[in-house]
Amino acid sequence: MRLSFLVGPVNRGKLLMLYAAVGAALLFSSCYPDYNLSATDYDLVMTRYAPGTNFGAYDTYMMPDTVIHLDGDTLTGTNKLLSRKYDQAILSTVAAHMQALGYQRVAVDTTNPADVALIVAASGSTTIYYNYWYPYYPGYGGWGGWYYPPTVSVGSYSTGTLYVNMLDPAQRDSQRRFPVVWFAAANGLLNATSSPATRITEAIDQAFAQSPYLKTN
Amino acid sequence: MTKHLLSILFLTLVLVAGNSSLAQYSNMTSLTYDVTLPVGNSADFIDGLQWRGVAFEARRFLDRQFSIGFEFGWHIQSVKSTDLLQLPNGAISGTQVRGTNALPLLVTAQYYLSKDRQEIRPYAGLGAGMTYIDQRWDLGLYSLTTYNWHFTLKPEVGVIIPLGDVDGMVAASYTHAFDSGQTAYGNEDNTQQYFVFRVGLVWSRF
Numbered sequence: 001m002r003l004s005f006l007v008g009p010v011n012r013g014k015l016l017m018l019y020a021a022v023g024a025a026l027l028f029s030s031c032y033p034d035y036n037l038s039a040t041d042y043d044l045v046m047t048r049y050a051p052g053t054n055f056g057a058y059d060t061y062m063m064p065d066t067v068i069h070l071d072g073d074t075l076t077g078t079n080k081l082l083s084r085k086y087d088q089a090i091l092s093t094v095a096a097h098m099q100a101l102g103y104q105r106v107a108v109d110t111t112n113p114a115d116v117a118l119i120v121a122a123s124g125s126t127t128i129y130y131n132y133w134y135p136y137y138p139g140y141g142g143w144g145g146w147y148y149p150p151t152v153s154v155g156s157y158s159t160g161t162l163y164v165n166m167l168d169p170a171q172r173d174s175q176r177r178f179p180v181v182w183f184a185a186a187n188g189l190l191n192a193t194s195s196p197a198t199r200i201t202e203a204i205d206q207a208f209a210q211s212p213y214l215k216t217n
Numbered sequence: 218m219t220k221h222l223l224s225i226l227f228l229t230l231v232l233v234a235g236n237s238s239l240a241q242y243s244n245m246t247s248l249t250y251d252v253t254l255p256v257g258n259s260a261d262f263i264d265g266l267q268w269r270g271v272a273f274e275a276r277r278f279l280d281r282q283f284s285i286g287f288e289f290g291w292h293i294q295s296v297k298s299t300d301l302l303q304l305p306n307g308a309i310s311g312t313q314v315r316g317t318n319a320l321p322l323l324v325t326a327q328y329y330l331s332k333d334r335q336e337i338r339p340y341a342g343l344g345a346g347m348t349y350i351d352q353r354w355d356l357g358l359y360s361l362t363t364y365n366w367h368f369t370l371k372p373e374v375g376v377i378i379p380l381g382d383v384d385g386m387v388a389a390s391y392t393h394a395f396d397s398g399q400t401a402y403g404n405e406d407n408t409q410q411y412f413v414f415r416v417g418l419v420w421s422r423f
Contacts, residue, residue: 043357
């Protein structure tokens, strides 16, 4: 295409082309549609079970009345990102679902354990991210264009994960480790403005809803 | 493989653009709005009509009924889903946002049924070249992305409609981007396929 096409006398056809080009640029000003995602859209619930497990054969379960707060590799540590405020609601919601599935709760007893043990745990971590922004203007005429020094913006978000692990004490190995026969992991943003208690409860509800095979006979 | 194909594409473009013996024939440039419809593998990832697409095409006529040219497009496909994801021995629930950006860069050839530029001219064409496709799969706080170049074939039918200072174009095509690299969503076959429904404006120089 010759340059004269662009700089010659303006006619309606060229104006239309300009309008079409500007329209296309506006259309593509953002790659993907903005789905207006809220904090709850970042909530995720994953459930897995050990193949071959006959959940119908279980009758009883035991569950310590505490939520283990994980901090790095420390099993019994505390995590400053996590609040104890929701622990009882978490444990009672899990217990309600277990009862609805037909399990009978018994006292925690390591010498005469229940059919399964539920261990509820939570972890939290903070991710820091950096955005580098290089505004750049292409060359014009004989100039090579210009640019501004890079500016850096820094942000962070905290995420939390709630784990519900179902262990089978009867399958304990020689090192006294219990195999996990089912687990649920609910992951989401911490410190979000939407109600954390509701999001936690809904996540636990969803974990059991997508695991109908847990029902006892 | 990809490097060779890109080299062939680039050389073809240079030869077509630089061949002064073709200068006596008319040129045609078009800017079109493209609506896409993923099918096959692509529809497994994103389904339904996709409303974000644009393409630029330049054609040079070798005679009154035959043209060659090149095309650059940008087709965006995305969907938000809350469907339960079934895993082997489990499931994942949450909000998923799946998206692809496809940027076809094609050499094209067209045959026109009519020689008269004042008439509505139906045409059939074929495009070949490479398409850059990025796929993104956001699941909760997690994101999986892949970037691949795909060898691409694109048969097309359309009509050029005289409107006055400019012409109009309405066309439909099928983009077949052959298997390349990995998908963002775990499918082994990364063939990407979609229909393009195109409407736009055409500028001709004689």
